[in-house]
Amino acid sequence: MARKTRASTTWSGCTDVAWMFGVATCVKLLLVPAYRSTDFEVHRNWLAVTHSLPLSQWYVDATSPWTLDYPPLFAFFERCLALLASRVDPLMTDLVQGLEHASYATVLFQRLSVMCTTAC
Numbered sequence: 001m002a003r004k005t006r007a008s009t010t011w012s013g014c015t016d017v018a019w020m021f022g023v024a025t026c027v028k029l030l031l032v033p034a035y036r037s038t039d040f041e042v043h044r045n046w047l048a049v050t051h052s053l054p055l056s057q058w059y060v061d062a063t064s065p066w067t068l069d070y071p072p073l074f075a076f077f078e079r080c081l082a083l084l085a086s087r088v089d090p091l092m093t094d095l096v097q098g099l100e101h102a103s104y105a106t107v108l109f110q111r112l113s114v115m116c117t118t119a120c
Contacts, residue, residue: 025115028111028115032107032108032111036102040102040107040110041066041100042066043078044092044098044102044110045063045064045066046066046070046078047078047093048092049063049068050068050076050079051079051086051095052093052094052095061095063096063099064095084113088105088106089101089105089109091103092109
């Protein structure tokens with residue numbers, strides 16, 4: 001009977017993890033148009049706040065009931081996402097006209113950005 005080496009066991013474990021990651025990603029991609037979480041508009045608004053307003057107004061804006069209430073590091077992360085989001089769908093990052101905006105491009109952007117950032 002052949003004896004398993006440590007390298008072959010490690011490789012098998014990596015293959016299993018990669019396979020599970022691939023399956024999970026496919027399921028998530030299939031569910032992209034299926035639903036939006038309750039936080040969808042909250043995060044869309046945070047993208048708009050960090051994109052449309054100067055830093056000094058991020059935490060005091062009252063345009064929407066969804067105020068930015070996360071720590072500054074997260075706000076800067078939202079700002080980075082907003083730079084991309086404004087290229088995908090400019091209305092997504094419009095502070096006033098973008099309220100309750102949920103185009104397919106916006107939904108897809110938010111879903112994919114969540115999947116990509118959780119994979120890192």
